[in-house]
Amino acid sequence: MRANNMVIQSKSAQHGSSILRMRGLIRKEFLQILRDPSSIAIAFLMPVFLLLLFGYGVSLDAEHVPVAVVVEDPSLDTANFTSGFYGSRYFNPVTVRDIGTAEQELRNHSVDAIIYLRSDVARQLRSPEGAHIQVIINGVDANNGRIISGYVQGIWSKWLGNRALARGEKINLPVKVEQRVWFNRELRSKNFLVPGLIAIIMTLIGALLTALVVAREWERGTMEAIMVTPVTIRELLLGKILPYFILGIGGMGLTVAMAVWLFDVPIRGSLWLVFVTSSLFMFAALGMGLFISSVTKNQFVAGQVAIIATFLPAFILSGFIFDIGSMPWMIQMLTHVIAARYFVAILQTLFLAGNIWSVVIPNCLALIVMGVFFIGLTWKRSVKRLG
């Protein structure tokens, strides 16, 4: 009886099936994902929440800006000028009697700008020196201030043009600018925010979730128990990468669908290319997650490190909101180690411009390098040992 057992044992130790072990590990991982509400929340609820928050809540467009219009001496000319504001979707003008009240309203943020036409404006208009129109803008939010200033100038020049036309005069502009906006004709900030956001969400699923679940195995002692079995490091790593890869691609599909159908973001590149590039990014993100958890072995620390080392940089340094080109050169150098940077560039291109190979290929190469680096590093570091 005993001898028999020994023979069976030694045989199975040598010829144990790797496929069987992988099947066990992957099935286990999926059961855990299905039963653990926190994984589901991170993989599906968080992306939906973030996408809704950023899709609806954050807009970099200035629309319906409340402005106070102060006309001290209303006349046909001034009415002509201010009608430009009333007719625009960019402004929500309110007529205020005197400048004092308007300043008060600017201070308590009920308006963002004041258009001030003094009592002598009608007279000045007829003089050769021209008229002075005062525009006061709340410059606390510099970006918003700049946008408002641009819009006001636009209305002003339009009015000037109309006025000249009405008088049958010609205005002599030395250079005429004809603007054409490519890729995002309506200049909707959603169109470029949402693709970037998808990259951020993928970072979250890929790095944070893997970092947490591997650290959990160390913390609960399941890793120690599982090491003393015939399982190999390769199987352990693949057993983590494959399930979360599938989960990540699932999250990706969900966010792409939301982007297209909920936020009307155009998708001009090929879907298969979106899939291929996100797969590459997933490997890089999973690699980072695995690496973090193999170093920390503690859920709390792994979570903190994952957020600080992957999620936050992806948020700030990927070009998702803040333009990389306008960062100081040191920070620009730093962005090259952020995997999300490449993926944001790829996704924005694929969504808004199409299959632009000269953008996609170099960024894909960078993702491959990062993925190979992190997974390789984790592989090298991992031994079936504790110390």
Next chain:
Amino acid sequence: MKPYYRGIKLIKRQVLNIQVPEPGSSDNINKNENIILEFSNVEKTFFEGRLKDYALKNISLGVKRGIITGLIGPDGAGKTTLMRLAAGLLTPDTGQISALGMDVTSDYPAIQATIGYMPQRFGLYEDLSVQENLELYADLHSIPEKSRPSRYQELMKMTGLAPFTSRLAGRLSGGMKQKLGLACTLIHTPRLLLLDEPTVGVDPLSRRELWNIVQHMVKEEGTSVLLSTAYMDEAERCEEVVLLYEGKMLGNAPPGQFKQHLNGKSYIVSVSGIKKRPVQEKIADYPSVIDAVLKGGGIRVVLDVESPPNIEKLLPGVKGVSIEPTPPSLEDSFISILRSRQKKNERTGKKPSRIDVRYQLDNSNENVIKVTGVKRRFGDFYAVKGVTFEVRRGEVFGLLGANGAGKSTTFRMLCGLLPASEGTMRVAGADLRDAPAEARSHIGYMSQKFSLYGSLSVKQNLLFFSSAYGLSGSNRGARIKWALDEFDLLQLADSNSIDLSLGYKQRLAMACALMHHPDILFLDEPTSGVDPIARREFWSRINSLAEEGVTIMVTTHFMEEAEYCDRLAIMADGEILALGTPEEIKAGQQSSDNPDPNMEDAFISLITGKENENS
């Protein structure tokens, strides 16, 4: 020894129907002294910051084929390190380890593929069911699909988990989790089984079942087992024992050989008509006495000389005392070995002096704790279903029960941390419902986890707890000085409490709980994991506190500690099954099968009786 084995047979019939080996039967197997696991000159160090800390020093030992070898030693002795080295999870700094004819250091993947290893907290996947956990391990060990159903069935039958296969592992009781862990480890019938404290924190009933499974594997499959434990009674059941202490091996022999040097040195002192505790204290102070503990109806005494002691000299002027020799136990031997080592290291085992209390003993029949018909409900579930008991001033009252019996809930209610759903509780004259703050000012509480601030020094911890209890100024200063002095913590006053050894942590925790002169001290499993010497010191302190009139309420898993109590209550499913002195409780469980049950037998008989009644 005899009643011990009878106890196992009893369980065998009632619970598992497994053949238990007779004491001598395994001798035939280990006649060929085949070594399955061998350590030679193994050293392992860990670095704590810049400090080199020896986990194991020059260990050489051989684990024999086909028997159970017990690895005993207090916490921090290096048991887990030794287990992990044997499993190839750690590499030794120097020396060689071989198992199953392979070198563990170089061939560790092969070793890990072959042996069975159950770490201290067996890593079950708690969100997987019992069946799914088994399937995972079957997959990992590539068990052929054909043979799985019969193997699962066999393991489930052996562990008694068959009715729970679809239950999530996280919902199992502590004992059931350990049994499932063992089942997962046994799925491929390993030839060498390493079990790291499989019974820690497990109630006595589950402990016996675990032991039955292991013994079954040894007998039926010829498995060789290395099992670490802190329980001396478990060590007695091993054929071979390895004693570790502070990383060094103090012995490797069959239990009988360990005890040999104590032949004629162990005695039972029986007393009648007087309090046992002062007698025990007196005996312990006697020069040639190594150990004196309350046991059964008397006091177990171990001497370092072979001549029977003169009772008149030992206890001058005390009447009603008799002394009889008794066979030495492994625990006697363990204590004497450790004590002699400590003398060599010149470590002072400071005897606690009398601890002052606010209220002097005035009326010994006064009830300081009075619990009447108390229930506690969580949703639809009653954790405590109507308990009634009283505790007198200066009494040591023990609360025993399996995991989930309602001990902790009762405890938390008494400390005013949890309101009772029904019934009344009076503590130190105050009703917990009306005046919880007043009641709480009379209570000291020491939790199982010691609740110390790890990053604060010993002194800062004392300062914090005394302030939290409302002490200030010179009063507080004097109290801190007392605590440092009394608990021998002066030299460690500025060390962070996280760096203390478990025994010192326990001392500090107790000092913190005593800062405000409580009348009642609640101790929640205060000695789990603490080495036996520290445990004795701890109980000696408890005894002197009780003599001073402090009422002690304690929960424990150690059956021998139950014997140290004046009275105890055994709980199961939120009810008190038995209440009385240890002698009364044992006497209540006498049967024709077992005319002289020990505390563990009595406990198990009570619990199984209750279970049979329910089913």
